[in-house]
Structures are given as structure tokens and as C-alpha cells.
Amino acid sequence: MKARLSKWRLFSLVAIVALVLSGCGEPFLSTLQPAGEVAKTQYDLMILSTAIMVIVILAVVIVYVIAIIRFRRKKVGNKVPKQVEGNHKLEIIWTTIPILLLLVLAVPTVSTTFSLDDTKAMEKDSEGNREALVINVRANLYWWEFEYPDQGIITSQDLVVPTDQKVYFNLHASDVKHSFWIPAVGGKLDTNVDGVNQFFLEFDNEKAKEAENLFYGKCAELCGPSHALMDFKVKAMPEAEFDSWVKNMQNAEEHKPTTAKAQEGQEIFNQKCLSCHAVSPQDGRPEQARMAPNLATFGERSRIAGILEHDEEQLKNWIRDPEAYKPGNKMTGTYGELSESELDALAEYLMGLKVQE
Structure with a gap:
């Protein structure tokens, strides 16, 4: 009897804790x-x-x-x-x-x-212009690409949006079905290989300030072994700051390493990585050629591969063995053949890729 009573007490405690945590x-x-x-x-x-x-x-x-x-x-x-x-x-x-x-x-x-479901604002007028901000979202195993077609900008992993205005999205996937979800800002919507889904979100400026202008996004559709690790960050900023960000991205010049080690890293990157990655936000390649995340703002990110701390040591760990951190990802190459000094040089180059300080 005492054992049964003890179990009920434990069950009650767990239920109360679950109720509290749900809030x-x-x-x-x-x-x-x-x-x-x-x-x-x-x-x-x-x-x-x-x-x-x-x-x-x-x-x-x-x-x-x-x-x-x-x-x-x-x-x-x-x-x-x-x-x-x-x-x-x-x-x-x-x-x-x-x-x-x-x-x-x-x-x-x-x-x-x-x-x-009203996305009429996404349509262009007779002169090919539109007032609404439209972002093309492309989901991949296991990373996100964000293209601003009217601004000629492409980013990866970090979505940048203005507050207090509707932002419209074209959603599709390059490999399997995924689902685009920013929990604090709106419900999820699938990204399919065939067809494009459209919807809009609005980011409240006051709520963005409470969240320190950073929201988290996730894939909400089971897409493979690293589904739970398919995250992205959303930087929400006032319209004036967003316009400034757009100009900086549009006027970004080719990154020039400032140290001998970073210059060595650039050479290694051009040999090993440039066939898949790009380091310019004005990435003019067709979608089929964009097989890996754009790294133009890699040094400004808060996470490596969306999940690791943003420092050179974690970057080198990721380059050595990406499969250990995101099973099933498509990052392949001869990274295992790089020496420690080459890894150091490559890491220093990548951490220096910034458009805004």
C-alpha cells in the first residue's frame, strides 16, 4: 500500500513539474x-x-x-x-x-x-517592380539558403529581415521535404521539391527587442538523421538598419586576407572549397551550382554549421569530420588530408569573412 501511495505521489510531482515547465x-x-x-x-x-x-x-x-x-x-x-x-x-x-x-x-x-494566404503583394507590377520584400528560401540537407531576388543578395544560415512590415517567402527544397518554421513568429510551412509554397510573416519591433533582435528557426519535418540539427538564426532589425545592411551586402567587395596565414587559407579554400561554396553575397551562380552554404558572412555568424560554438577550434573540428556532428550531411572532400597548419590557415581565413564589423 505504501509503495502504491509513493508511486502516486511521484506521478503527481511529475505532473505538476510538467505543467509548470509547459508555461x-x-x-x-x-x-x-x-x-x-x-x-x-x-x-x-x-x-x-x-x-x-x-x-x-x-x-x-x-x-x-x-x-x-x-x-x-x-x-x-x-x-x-x-x-x-x-x-x-x-x-x-x-x-x-x-x-x-x-x-x-x-x-x-x-x-x-x-x-x-493572401500573397498578392508578391506579384510584380507591369514594370516588373514590387514594393513587398520577397525572400526565396531553399532548404537543403541540412542547411538553409536565403535569396533576396530583388536585392541581388544570397545568404545562408542567417536570415535577415526588417521589423514592422510583412516579409513574403517563396519556399522550396532541393533534395527532400523540409518545413520552414520560426516558432515565435508564425506557424510552419512545408518546403517541397516540386512546387513552391508562399506565405508571409511579420516581425514585431518591440518583441524583437525583447529577444535581442534574434529569433531561432528550425526544420519541422523529419528529413533525415540530422533533422534535429537543421537550425537557422533570424536577425530582425528596424527598416533603416535593414536598408543599411542591404547596401553593405550589395556593395561588398572581394575579401582580402590581411595576414600571411589567412592568405594561405584563401589558397587552400580556392583549391578545396570554392567548387561548392561562395564567399560573395552577390552570388550569381544558378541554383543548381549552389551546392553548399554561401560563406560571405561566415565570420559574423553566431554558430558553426548551425549548432557549434563560433570559434576556430570548433571550426577545425567541423572541417576534420563533419559527419561526426551532422550525420548524413553532404559536405565531402579531402579535408582529412589537411595538416594542422593548413587547418589553422583555413580557419583563420574563414573567420575573417565579414561584410559588416
Whole structure:
């Protein structure tokens, strides 16, 4: 008996802890702390549907409790309670109430679905121009590419967006199905090999400040052994700062190493890595030739391969054996043949790749 009681106490403790932890979250990642119009709209729908479900559950529980108390055998004996089949009033009530509840949920859900699906602003006018910011997102095993077609810029792993305006996305994948998801800013949407999905997000400036202008994005579709490691970062900044960033990226010149070791690293990079990677944000290669992340802003990133600390030691570990950190990734080559001094030189060159200091 004591052992059984102890188990129930443990179960209760675990349940309470789970309930408390379910309310925890960080502003850069939590869906329960919406940071934009889309996220707030979806959050409100979630609260509405949860409230309706709770009301239904409470009503059922109340009726159930009343029934087992009022009509328990000890009280009524073997007497059969009055039957209510054929009661038109009750039938109308328990038919009408569910219909009303469904309407309360269905009307805002359908309305919201259509409003969030409105991507007409992505279309170009007769002169080939458009006012909206459009970003082409390409998902790969296991990294992300972000192309700003109207600005002539390509980045990888770090998505940069302005706040307080709608940002439109074209989503597709180069290998298998993935799913683009920034939890704090909006729901996920699949990236398919065939066809392009379109939607928009809006990043609230005040919420971005709370998150220190950095949100986390993830792949939300099981895509392979390193699916859980397919992350990216979102830098949200005011429109003026974003415009400045765009100009810097558009005017970025070819990176010139400042030390002898970095110059050696550049030579190694040109021999071993340049066939897949690029080091210019104005990457003019066709999509088929962009087989690996653009490294133009590699030195400005906060993570290596999206998961490792951003320092030379972790970079060298990644170059030595990428498979050990992201199983199934497509980074291949003769990196194992590099000596320690060559790895040092390559790491110094890559860490110096910056557009903005």
C-alpha cells in the first residue's frame, strides 16, 4: 500500500513539474510569446479553440458528476430513473449548442486562413517592380539558403529581415521535404521539391527587442538523421538598419586576407572549397551550382554549421569530420588530408569573412 501511495505521489510531482515547465519559454523561440501579426493571430485561435474545448469538457464532467451522485444505487436503490428519450427540448439543446460552438470556432478559423494566404503583394507590377520584400528560401540537407531576388543578395544560415512590415517567402527544397518554421513568429510551412509554397510573416519591433533582435528557426519535418540539427538564426532589425545592411551586402567587395596565414587559407579554400561554396553575397551562380552554404558572412555568424560554438577550434573540428556532428550531411572532400597548419590557415581565413564589423 505504501509503495502504491509513493508511486502516486511521484506521478503527481511529475505532473505538476510538467505543467509548470509547459508555461516556460524564451521570447526568441516560444510559440506562447508571439512576436508578430501572424503568430499573434494563430495564438488567439489556439486560445479560442482551447477555451471551447475546456468549456465542453467542464460541461460533460459536471453532468457526469451530477449523474453519479444523484442517481447512485445507495440513493435510488433498484428504482429506474425517469427516462428522457424523445424529449424534443433536450434534443434541440444538445444539437444546437455544438453547432454554435463549431461556428464560433469555424468562422474566425476560415477567415484567418484566407487572410494569411493572401500573397498578392508578391506579384510584380507591369514594370516588373514590387514594393513587398520577397525572400526565396531553399532548404537543403541540412542547411538553409536565403535569396533576396530583388536585392541581388544570397545568404545562408542567417536570415535577415526588417521589423514592422510583412516579409513574403517563396519556399522550396532541393533534395527532400523540409518545413520552414520560426516558432515565435508564425506557424510552419512545408518546403517541397516540386512546387513552391508562399506565405508571409511579420516581425514585431518591440518583441524583437525583447529577444535581442534574434529569433531561432528550425526544420519541422523529419528529413533525415540530422533533422534535429537543421537550425537557422533570424536577425530582425528596424527598416533603416535593414536598408543599411542591404547596401553593405550589395556593395561588398572581394575579401582580402590581411595576414600571411589567412592568405594561405584563401589558397587552400580556392583549391578545396570554392567548387561548392561562395564567399560573395552577390552570388550569381544558378541554383543548381549552389551546392553548399554561401560563406560571405561566415565570420559574423553566431554558430558553426548551425549548432557549434563560433570559434576556430570548433571550426577545425567541423572541417576534420563533419559527419561526426551532422550525420548524413553532404559536405565531402579531402579535408582529412589537411595538416594542422593548413587547418589553422583555413580557419583563420574563414573567420575573417565579414561584410559588416
